[in-house]
Amino acid sequence: MLAESSHRWPWLLLLAVAVVGPPLTGEPYVAHLMVLGSLSALLAVGLNVALGFAGLFSFAQGAFYGIGAYVSALLVLSSGAGFWTAFLAAGVAAGLAGLLLGLLTIRLGGHYLAIATFAFQEIVIVVIRNWDSVTKGPLGLSGVPGPAPLALPGLPPLEFQSELAYYYLALAVLVLAVAVSWRLRTSQIGLELLAVRDDEVAARAMGVRAVQLKIFAFSASAVLAGLAGSLFAHYVKNVSPESFAVATSFAVLVSVLVGGLGTIMGPVLGGIALTFLPEYLRVFQEHRFTIYGALLIVVVIALPGGVAGGLQTLARRWRARAQAARP
């Protein structure tokens, strides 16, 4: 009712491919890439809540990702907490950091906010690199344990040792995040955020609590990044600062833009596609990243609404033609 109606079948199709595809290939490397792709998608879904819904430019997604990873790893390594506790703590810690940054900077408009988040990103990395006693500096933390098997009543315990098993864990979190973002988009809050994105002055004059809502969207986006960070830390088992540097923030931004800003499916497609693309460009050897960059430019120019926006336009045209053909 509140959002444009959307078909269910592209989602079911995508989910079916995501569940069945990797085991069918039988290659652990595909499952490995799908883990990383799911984490990129999770980061992108998060940024999309801030940038796509509320119009908040943030370059700090990599920093929130890092906060989640370090909090989760440190908690398990130092206090012996379980993975699930650490996972939730990572989300809470990143969310609190987002809330604090939001409270301080959200009143800044457009470009100034982008610069403030950029500065925050750099500060977080400098702190991680230099707080040797806690973060082990540039060396990073090693030997982060994977999640313990999850015992569900009436089922054999779920193991997360293999790439494939871990992928299903990451996929489950991603599906949950997409569901939350969908719910957000189709609720009162989602429509209010879009109004703020389009015209904050008018939105406030119509009674929309713009400042509160923007801080909320910014924090929510940080929570998703923090959860992704925890999943990353317990997957690769070693965390070091460079995984969370500003390059990561840019990569997330690019995957949201390429996938389709403000759409639900776009960030998922963008995050996964941009994880796989460089791998498939390996045949071009040293020209790989030149071609990667050129492809990004083409997509951004040819599809201003991203891949998801392009698909929507295509579907609309197809439907209009089907309607015109009917007598």
Added chain:
Amino acid sequence: MAGARPGGPAVSASLLEVRGLSRWFGGLAAVQGFEIAVAEGQIVGLIGPNGAGKTTIFNLLSGTLRPSAGEVRLAGASIVGRAPEAIARLGLARTFQDLRLFRRLTARENVVVAAFCRAPNSLVSWTFPRHQKGLAGFARQAEELLEFVGLTDKAGDLAMYLSHGQQRRLEVARALATGPRLLLLDEPAGGLGRMESEIMTRLIQRIRASGVTLVLIEHNMHFLMPLVDRVAVMNFGRKIAEGTPAAIREDPEVVAAYLGTAQARARA
């Protein structure tokens, strides 16, 4: 000051009372010592040459700009210094001269989001599924308002794709959706052709009939004068006259402001 009214018959119950309203930008007084009282059910026009401070007054009343000095009372309660979203909730709505619609939302969504003004705080309620059902009522009100302004068949179109006249009417529907007691219309007929102006005139008359008090900024006197009960005239940030449309037309200071006096022209 508040509530310290002397006994006896109540002072005329003005819906809007403005006293000494001023706003400086650096050393420049955009509005200085503006006063007005608008009784419930009236339509008041606000006119004046470009740059006289009319839109600034709307910005000050609606909280978009903070006044440098002065008092604004809506139904007796002071609203000076309040946030625009709080003022909207107290029953003061406005439109924008430069059409500030939510461009990438549909016409329907533009109105629904304004109707949420009367819903509970979305940050508190969004997680409860019951809440979703409650929102259906706002969607229905939005449909009624779109019909009221004659945009039912455009409900699903993005606001940016509507014609200029349709966008002006959507601004009005959106402002009405907040459930105002006082509605400020900033050049509702700006850029409209004759047909569309007439549609807007009828629309404003129907809004008044529904019990909403109105203040209009307008340059088109043929449009404004037949609609309003009183006119306030601004020049260089000050109110220079106020009265019935007939009295204002004869006022020498008003005529001078619009046409220039022989002296002023000689000085220029």
